[in-house]
Amino acid sequence: MADAAFAHDIEAALADIAGAVERALEVLLPLGDGPERRVHEAMRYACLGGGKRLRPFLTMSAAWLLGAPDARSVRVAAALEMIHGYSLVHDDLPAMDDDTLRRGRPTCHIAFDEATAILAGDGLLTLAFEVLAAPATHPDGAVRADLVALVAAAAGAAGMVGGQMIDTAAAEQRLDEAGVRRLQAMKTGALITAACEAGAVVAGAASAPRAALRAFGARLGAAFQIIDDVLDASGNAAKMGKAVGKDRDAGKATLVGVLGLEGARAAALAEADAALAHLDAFGPDAARLRDITRFVVEREH
Amino acid sequence: MADAAFAHDIEAALADIAGAVERALEVLLPLGDGPERRVHEAMRYACLGGGKRLRPFLTMSAAWLLGAPDARSVRVAAALEMIHGYSLVHDDLPAMDDDTLRRGRPTCHIAFDEATAILAGDGLLTLAFEVLAAPATHPDGAVRADLVALVAAAAGAAGMVGGQMIDTAAAEQRLDEAGVRRLQAMKTGALITAACEAGAVVAGAASAPRAALRAFGARLGAAFQIIDDVLDASGNAAKMGKAVGKDRDAGKATLVGVLGLEGARAAALAEADAALAHLDAFGPDAARLRDITRFVVEREH
Numbered sequence: 155m156a157d158a159a160f161a162h163d164i165e166a167a168l169a170d171i172a173g174a175v176e177r178a179l180e181v182l183l184p185l186g187d188g189p190e191r192r193v194h195e196a197m198r199y200a201c202l203g204g205g206k207r208l209r210p211f212l213t214m215s216a217a218w219l220l221g222a223p224d225a226r227s228v229r230v231a232a233a234l235e236m237i238h239g240y241s242l243v244h245d246d247l248p249a250m251d252d253d254t255l256r257r258g259r260p261t262c263h264i265a266f267d268e269a270t271a272i273l274a275g276d277g278l279l280t281l282a283f284e285v286l287a288a289p290a291t292h293p294d295g296a297v298r299a300d301l302v303a304l305v306a307a308a309a310g311a312a313g314m315v316g317g318q319m320i321d322t323a324a325a326e327q328r329l330d331e332a333g334v335r336r337l338q339a340m341k342t343g344a345l346i347t348a349a350c351e352a353g354a355v356v357a358g359a360a361s362a363p364r365a366a367l368r369a370f371g372a373r374l375g376a377a378f379q380i381i382d383d384v385l386d387a388s389g390n391a392a393k394m395g396k397a398v399g400k401d402r403d404a405g406k407a408t409l410v411g412v413l414g415l416e417g418a419r420a421a422a423l424a425e426a427d428a429a430l431a432h433l434d435a436f437g438p439d440a441a442r443l444r445d446i447t448r449f450v451v452e453r454e455h
Numbered sequence: 456m457a458d459a460a461f462a463h464d465i466e467a468a469l470a471d472i473a474g475a476v477e478r479a480l481e482v483l484l485p486l487g488d489g490p491e492r493r494v495h496e497a498m499r500y501a502c503l504g505g506g507k508r509l510r511p512f513l514t515m516s517a518a519w520l521l522g523a524p525d526a527r528s529v530r531v532a533a534a535l536e537m538i539h540g541y542s543l544v545h546d547d548l549p550a551m552d553d554d555t556l557r558r559g560r561p562t563c564h565i566a567f568d569e570a571t572a573i574l575a576g577d578g579l580l581t582l583a584f585e586v587l588a589a590p591a592t593h594p595d596g597a598v599r600a601d602l603v604a605l606v607a608a609a610a611g612a613a614g615m616v617g618g619q620m621i622d623t624a625a626a627e628q629r630l631d632e633a634g635v636r637r638l639q640a641m642k643t644g645a646l647i648t649a650a651c652e653a654g655a656v657v658a659g660a661a662s663a664p665r666a667a668l669r670a671f672g673a674r675l676g677a678a679f680q681i682i683d684d685v686l687d688a689s690g691n692a693a694k695m696g697k698a699v700g701k702d703r704d705a706g707k708a709t710l711v712g713v714l715g716l717e718g719a720r721a722a723a724l725a726e727a728d729a730a731l732a733h734l735d736a737f738g739p740d741a742a743r744l745r746d747i748t749r750f751v752v753e754r755e756h
Contacts, residue, residue, distance in 0.1 A: 277611055
């Protein structure tokens, strides 16, 4: 019963934030009536109406914890979701992972076409930085520039883009455990870490809570990706809303491949424990971040 | 003789700035030794060792005119060149313009592969914003955020990305003169305009000179693109360093198609005159910007 109540509460909290972010994205994403409208539609297709909105949840929960108004943090959350959406659109392309199904719907290049999908990803990535840099995000320009710098560092060649580069070539590389962990810290962990840290930055946090949330995000991101791989290896396609078993088939580097299913699950739980330890200084107000940590390792999709 | 001396002077000035930007890019572009190194190499391939560096010339000349130190403006110039480089890499992809030759060398997806080229473009776009947002670009965070916002607006769905979307579909659309001009203002004009305006911003310019440089850039960008189309229709591949005649073959919308070769050339000269008029308030110090305007319409490649 306690577990059912927990699941109900965290799913309600996720849905709350998903609703707020969806409304923000509706307004922030363009929809012109010129001949370029097709790329606007593809950008909206990639971002609206789906996804757990984990990164927005982390940003808004961290910002709330440190006293930032939702009207600011929701813009940062929407920007992170644009970057997450762009990364999925580009990763799904035929030249990359060649996926046709995402969140139970055709991927962007299937629903539109490859050129439009490439441009939609480019447009989302660019818009994310435009939103972060806009005065409505924070009155202090130094905070806005800080947000851009930290998100760009996480999304770029030293983070997500670099991780995807390794992942694309991983079949040829046979990574060991350290190599897989580094790949995942770049490919998924960096943006999840940035989501937590950005919540602190938009709240004008001091360096100690900012560092704690950054460290929390890094561990949580690791737990999230390991569980993703566990679900891919053991889950079913209907619950996941995308093809499963593809990692193994594609020779992708995962901790399941290195440690086995149970070893990977234990590694995820260890990461989650380490994440929770970084929240100790925040006391009971960090309950939402504790709940999402538990949710991440207990989820079935 | 006057013309030969002019060409010599402006080409020397372009080479000076190209050298400064090349050195800045060398330092700013990553080159790690992890398994992600391939994307770093592709990013460098796309940005180093080629191009006229027109956008950097505009940024640094505008910044110099308004008193900004080169150490700041060269970072802005390098960021703009990263965005220009990313746009060429993505535009050249098989799903887009499917070009195999650029600046006399194989395009990025030919020299590497398609996945790496997509990621290299993503990495360059992201790094550009990281560079603009970094404290080394300007000590005032509001200036840095302003730079990010204006460059993102120019590069995104309302600017370059939107223009490329129209261009990709133009063969089906039969644009009239106004439609072609709008497409070109988005696809090429927006980033050239941003290059001029960013020079003013990094110099901390007041709104009047900033607006004048923005207006100058918009006209110069139009002149540049029209001449590009004229050269594509009449030039030769060796001078251009890329395939020519492709616009017509691909049914691309150009002013040459709408106005004919001589009509397009006259339209470019009119844009250049309008550009020059916006420089009147700056007096003799704007000589470099006047020279580049003349160079843009007289160039043969």
